[in-house]
Amino acid sequence: MNSLPENYYQELEQIQAVDFVLVELTLYLDTHPDDVKAINQFNQYAQYSKQLKRAFEAQFGPLQQYGNSFSDANWGWGRLPWPWQV
Amino acid sequence: MDEREKSYFTRMKSYSPYHSPFDPCRPIGKKFYSTPPNLYIGFQPPGMEQFDPHTALRKGTLWPAFWDYYENPYEAKG
Amino acid sequence: MWIYEKKLQYPVKVSTCNPTLAKYLIEQYGGADGELAAALRYLNQRYTIPDKVVGLLTDIGTEEFAHLEMIATMIYKLTKDATPQQLRDAGLGDHYANHDGALFYHNAAGVPFTATYIQAKGDPIADLYEDIAAEEKARATYQWLIDMSDDPDLNDGLRFLREREIIHSQRFREAVEILKEERDKKKIF
Ligand SMILES: [Fe+2]
Numbered sequence: 001m002n003s004l005p006e007n008y009y010q011e012l013e014q015i016q017a018v019d020f021v022l023v024e025l026t027l028y029l030d031t032h033p034d035d036v037k038a039i040n041q042f043n044q045y046a047q048y049s050k051q052l053k054r055a056f057e058a059q060f061g062p063l064q065q066y067g068n069s070f071s072d073a074n075w076g077w078g079r080l081p082w083p084w085q086v
Numbered sequence: 087m088d089e090r091e092k093s094y095f096t097r098m099k100s101y102s103p104y105h106s107p108f109d110p111c112r113p114i115g116k117k118f119y120s121t122p123p124n125l126y127i128g129f130q131p132p133g134m135e136q137f138d139p140h141t142a143l144r145k146g147t148l149w150p151a152f153w154d155y156y157e158n159p160y161e162a163k164g
Numbered sequence: 165m166w167i168y169e170k171k172l173q174y175p176v177k178v179s180t181c182n183p184t185l186a187k188y189l190i191e192q193y194g195g196a197d198g199e200l201a202a203a204l205r206y207l208n209q210r211y212t213i214p215d216k217v218v219g220l221l222t223d224i225g226t227e228e229f230a231h232l233e234m235i236a237t238m239i240y241k242l243t244k245d246a247t248p249q250q251l252r253d254a255g256l257g258d259h260y261a262n263h264d265g266a267l268f269y270h271n272a273a274g275v276p277f278t279a280t281y282i283q284a285k286g287d288p289i290a291d292l293y294e295d296i297a298a299e300e301k302a303r304a305t306y307q308w309l310i311d312m313s314d315d316p317d318l319n320d321g322l323r324f325l326r327e328r329e330i331i332h333s334q335r336f337r338e339a340v341e342i343l344k345e346e347r348d349k350k351k352i353f
Pocket residue numbers: 202228299302328329332
């Protein structure tokens with residue numbers, strides 16, 4: 001398999017950063033369910049994460065399975081490298 | 087949490103274990119243990135200062151007040 | 165149900181082929197205070213704990229699986245393409261004899277994973293105190309691993325995982341406070 005382009009790693013890390021904010025806010029909201037400001041920030045980042053993933057998946061194939069991501073024409077899910085390989 | 091509150095605690099503590107003349111290893115001097123911010127902050131207050139997303143990912147937390155960088159404290163011992 | 169996402173939580177890197185470090189790291193894969201034990205502990209306790217903290221146990225338990233995948237990735241990368249001789253020199257001869265390069269749920273000393281590492285007492289306070297202790301023990305394990313490792317890229321990933329234990333411990337401490345609260349009383353910050 002050819003090695004992945006530089007922007008694969010950059011765009012992936014952008015998703016990782018935004019999703020990390022979402023992980024942190026999730027755990028925070030689990031113990032602070034009344035913090036409206038944090039809920040707004042959570043929804044804003046959830047939106048942003050979806051946008052980034054749509055752009056990433058168009059270039060590098062699906063991130064999720066069971067219909068949460070659309071498939072490319074060649075079922076890239078099983079063809080493209082796995083997270084521990086890259 | 088402001089700067090003043092941050093200085094209420096240190097993140098690393100140490101103690102000097104008793105060294106007997108019959109302990110053959112060279113005395114290690116100080117033994118260290120870490121006392122991270124989660125031991126001091128209590129229930130997290132809302133609206134704490136945040137890192138930007140990329141920095142947050144790299145540090146492992148969204149909030150500077152909880153960030154506790156760890157380095158081997160024994161490195162200096164030759 | 166759970167949905168897998170084809171990405172790591174954090175960009176894991178290692179600097180060198182170093183099976184010796186992989187041998188130590190397996191402590192956090194199949195050891196008593198490792199990520200597998202953490203994930204299984206929280207996701208099992210959540211069925212018998214007050215509703216107020218079920219979300220937290222579910223979400224931290226799920227994050228622990230992401231950490232398990234990071235540890236697996238570190239071990240994979242530290243040993244990938246290593247020869248049997250290299251594994252033997254690193255003290256992984258016993259492992260190779262049974263598993264080749266496969267990962268196995270055991271600790272750094274080769275003791276297989278056991279359900280006895282985790283508890284579900286059914287008492288919310290006892291269970292959450294166990295969870296807080298588990299997070300502090302995992303934090304300590306990451307410190308001992310960082311102390312022994314001279315791989316800067318690996319240490320970067322281990323520092324991320326250590327920091328996550330601090331946050332998890334914080335949230336479990338908050339969960340205890342929530343369960344201690346008197347009924348119908350609003351929390352004062
Ligand atoms: Fe944890």
